[in-house]
Every structure is written in C-alpha cells, then in structure tokens.
Amino acid sequence: MNNSTTRRGFFKTTAASLMASGIAGRYQSQGKSTMEVKVQRLNLTHTWTISRNSSDFKDNVFVRLTRDGITGWGEAAPNVRYGESAQETVSKLEAARSAIESANWLHYTDLKARIDELITDESCAKAALDIAVLDWVGKKFNQPLFRIFGLDPARTPVTTFSIGIDTPDVVRQKVKEAAAFPVLKIKVGLKNDQEMLETVRSVTDKPLRVDANEGWKTKEEALEKIRWLEGLGVELIEQPLPSAMLEETRWLRERVNMPILADEAVKTTRDIPALSSAFDGINVKLMKSGGPQEALTMIKMARALGMKIMLGCMIESSVAIAAAAQISPLVDYADLDGNLLISNDPFKGSTVEKGKIVLPSGPGLGVEPVA
Structure with missing residues (x-):
C-alpha cells in the first residue's frame, strides 16, 4: 500500500465533495498570509511522573496561520522521548515559514506532502502545521473538522x-x-x-x-x-x-x-x-x-x-x-x-x-x- 497515495485520495475525495456542493467559488481567495510561532509554558496541576521522567511544566509551541481574516491554530508538544525540544521545533517551523505562507491552504492534502518534504524527520512540528492548516480550512468552509471528515x-x-x-x-x-x-x-x-x-x-x-x-x-x-x-x-x-x-x-x-x-x-x-x-x-x-x-x-x-x-x-x-x-x-x-x-x-x-x-x-x- 502506498500510504501517501491512500491519504491523498481520502482527503481529495473529501475536499472534492465540499467543492462540489456549490461553495467552490466562495473559497478561492489567496490574500496576504502570515505564520506566527510562539512558545508557551503549560503548568501541570500535579507533578507529572511516568516511568522515565518527572515534570512540572511543558513548553509547547503554538502556530497561528492567518489569511483572509481567518486564523488557524496549531500546536506542537515536543517530547524528550523522541529527542525533541521547543527550540528545535521552532527552528523547524521557521525553516518552513516561506513555503507555508505561499502555499494554497485549501489544497491541504498536497500541502501535507510538502510539509513532509520540508520537515523530513518525524517531528511534532509537522503536527502543528497540519492542525493549523486544517483549522483554517474548517473555518474557511464554516464547518467543524469532523463534518469535513464525514x-x-x-x-x-x-x-x-x-x-x-x-x-x-x-x-x-x-x-x-x-x-x-x-x-x-x-x-x-x-x-x-x-x-x-x-x-x-x-x-x-x-x-x-x-x-x-x-x-x-x-x-x-x-x-x-x-x-x-x-x-x-x-x-x-x-x-x-x-x-x-x-x-x-x-x-x-x-x-x-x-x-x-x-x-x-x-x-x-x-x-x-x-x-x-x-x-x-x-x-x-x-x-x-x-x-x-x-x-x-x-x-x-x-x-x-x-x-x-x-x-x-x-x-x-x-x-x-x-x-x-x-x-x-x-x-x-x-x-x-x-x-x-x-x-x-x-x-x-x-x-x-x-x-x-x-x-x-x-x-x-x-x-x-x-x-
């Protein structure tokens, strides 16, 4: 099974259904785009202890995509188990900034493939971008994601x-x-x-x-x-x-x-x-x-x-x-x-x-x- 092809086919079918419902003409604007990246500390209510470590807070990375007056939010939660840090995650996101800001976010399946090319390892930075793009798309269609996914x-x-x-x-x-x-x-x-x-x-x-x-x-x-x-x-x-x-x-x-x-x-x-x-x-x-x-x-x-x-x-x-x-x-x-x-x-x-x-x-x- 070609996983990339399977994923693209699934989402292209979903997107095509939305476009075929008569809303395509309303969703073609490609205005000025911005991507903002911010680290925010999340404080744990109790010390969080699992078998390998303990922590009292987590520094997560938030992404804000804005275009046509619509904002899409994303989040990355770096995990030391996978060698991730907030600083490294920010660097990966910043390296992808130009490509993301210039992309057509409505083509989110193709954009996911592009994100995989920009960030070649299995990083939570990818999740932040995918989440933010999908949030923006849902708001553009004025639909919750679960409905877009059927x-x-x-x-x-x-x-x-x-x-x-x-x-x-x-x-x-x-x-x-x-x-x-x-x-x-x-x-x-x-x-x-x-x-x-x-x-x-x-x-x-x-x-x-x-x-x-x-x-x-x-x-x-x-x-x-x-x-x-x-x-x-x-x-x-x-x-x-x-x-x-x-x-x-x-x-x-x-x-x-x-x-x-x-x-x-x-x-x-x-x-x-x-x-x-x-x-x-x-x-x-x-x-x-x-x-x-x-x-x-x-x-x-x-x-x-x-x-x-x-x-x-x-x-x-x-x-x-x-x-x-x-x-x-x-x-x-x-x-x-x-x-x-x-x-x-x-x-x-x-x-x-x-x-x-x-x-x-x-x-x-x-x-x-x-x-």
Missing part, C-alpha cells in the same frame, strides 16, 4: 483520565479529582507499581487501563506483572516493554489474556505492519504521527490488520486535544486528557461530559484563545 459526533468515545505515578496520598487525591471520569489510566513502570494499583483500588472500583511507558525491562517481569493486573480486572496494558523488544513482546502476548497496545513503538503508518503480530492495538498520537491527516491513514491501516485503536495525547492544550477529538469517532479507546492535566490552558472549547468527548460545533477545531 464523521458522526455522536460516536465519540469516553476518554480516560490519567493518574501519574505519585505517593499514595497524592494518588488518592488525583482519583478523587477524576470523579467525573468512568475509566482511569494508571501510569506504572517503577518499583512502586503494586503500591500504585493498590492505592487506586482502595478508593475506586472503576475500570482501569495501565500504561508502563516501556518501564518493564524483561519479558519475565512484564509477564508476572500483567498476570497480576489481570487479577485486578485491568482492561489493557500499553507498551509494557521497550519499543525495540518486539520479539519479547510477541512472546508476552502469547502468554497473557490482556490486550497489549503499542505506544512508543508506533509513530506513523509505516510502523504498523511489523507490530501487528506482537500487539493487539496501537496508540495513535498526533504529535507522533505528524497530524490528523497521517493519523487517519494510521487508523485505516490498523483496521485493515484487525488491530484495536486508541487515540492518545501528550501534555497538550485544548488546541491539539480538539484536533484529535475531531477524529475520535473512528477509534475504540481515547486518552485525550492532556489539557485537563494543566492549570493554564490558553484555549477553550474542548469539552468532556461525564467522561465522554463532546465535539465542539464551531468551525475548524472549534476552540478559541482564552481572553
């Missing part, structure tokens, strides 16, 4: 609320703060795994999903812990072993009943075929894939291989969360809570009601800056 907003899933590794007292507090969410995701991968799960179970009997973030280093350790988790009624486990340990993960999958999902092991469509014999599903994230367009291609590939799909996130504002939410009707599981873990979200419009993702009715992403 998706049913009633089919959005419930999102988990993530509980980072912490002391028992703080874990209990986090669980109480997540009272409105029917399913929790518990971070593990350190020596206190048993304490984490026992603490959570002492205050709630909600369904749990567990994410080890590559924290278990041998297949034997992973086997022992997954069998223990099965006894606690945990629904699934994400990335129990380091991403390079594919054969060990395949061995593990043959010996447990719990679904195993790939996270760090999968970034883009080309990673998926090799994972299908070792994992039951994948965690698709816009920051890994390069944006919604590639994420949709990943979903199509995973479905063809009979895999389950989770739509996840990094620590992100409502911009990137809303972008992911727009395609959430296509997935089995969602973990779109990054904006709920910060105390200074600079945007508003991304909504969850009793744990269920509610797609905004406004055009594009449906979010706007906080005044």
